[in-house]
Amino acid sequence: MKEKLTAFEKRVKRHVIAKKHTFFVPVSPGLIDVCFDEISKLDLEAEEIKKIQGGGIEFTGSLNDCYKANLFLRCANRVLMRVHSFKATNFKSMEKKTAKVPWELYLNPGIPLEVSVSSSKSRLFHTKAVSEKIIDVIYKTLSISEMNANYEDSKTQRVFVRVVDDTFTISIDSTGENLYKRGLKTIGGPAPIRETIASALLTMAGFSKNMILVDPMCGTGTFSIEAYLMATNTLPGFYREFSFQNWPGYKEARFNHIKKKASEEIEVPETPFIFASDRNGNIVNELKKCVDKLGFGEYINVSANDFFKLIPDLPADNKKLVIFNPPFGQRIGSKGESDKTVKAIIEKLKKDYKGYTFGIILPFKDLVKKIPYKCKTYSFSHGGLQLTFATGMVK
């Protein structure tokens, strides 16, 4: 027999579960086209998927779509649910309008709250004061005070407030920790690339199922692990938790059903198809332990090798991609070294990697001139640096 819903549950159902919402997916500069393609290909009930100036994608959809976007998107940073938008030029009006949101239907009173504010071209420009006042309004609606809130462990829920030209857009974060945190890697290393970016660069280089990936300066193995997830249809969000799992409207059975259905699509090949190596023996040992623990070790071959000494011996008929995030000027080493590094990598590719697709991150766009092959180039930013990704075929 179905349990009778309480009055509160009925309100949550009517206002949150059964309703369509507008979601905003912030994306790192340079990845928006790849992410837009990803969202468009997802099996969402979503309508009106559109790119938004200033770095993101917006769509209208259900809570299911929100679960799916968090679980499936490889290149997105997070998924925000828009809850209110209004104009205000003074605190009194801002507080009155913020109080109109039925916060108790969205947020969990047992979890600490953070309100992140950005403001431009607006009367209310003091972001700390805006944040404090909005927190007070939300606490009042949730009938708690900071003092008596009975918080669970270390989780936080976040509300984002964007103020432009006195217009407030208020969103609740459904994600939690940034989506590049897949909950998979147990190692750190020098200048690792973010998982969201690695996945986008693999897509830009045309990586797909049935291709072999060579990752000869693998570091912590970000490209290799992302390529494994992509090639096997494994959800990037499968191994982690999300903020929406604490919402009053969260439907665990629904979420688990989506995960279960997606797991049925996982296809694992018979042999290793990813070859990760690095000259740093310590990092290689850590990566080996990490992929073994994840159960990916049979398919990701990890070895300690110097790229310049390694001669690849891989099946001739498979399509192959060799990808690099070399130790470059702006981050590690000097600018002069970047030039030398690219030249040396190209010489080696010419000699031993004919017929491979290549992808290489360059710290300075003009380094593309050192590549003697036809290239597609993409600009993206990482850790505050403007970088270029060049991809083409070794002839």
Ligand SMILES: C[S@@+](CC[C@H](N)C(=O)[O-])C[C@H]1O[C@@H](n2cnc3c(N)ncnc32)[C@H](O)[C@@H]1O
């Ligand atoms: C910027 S890090 C790569 C980070 C990696 N993409 C990640 O996400 O962790 C560059 C890596 O290249 C490796 N490396 C530098 N020269 C190498 C060489 N000649 N052969 C193999 N690995 C090399 C370094 O040990 C370092 O781990």
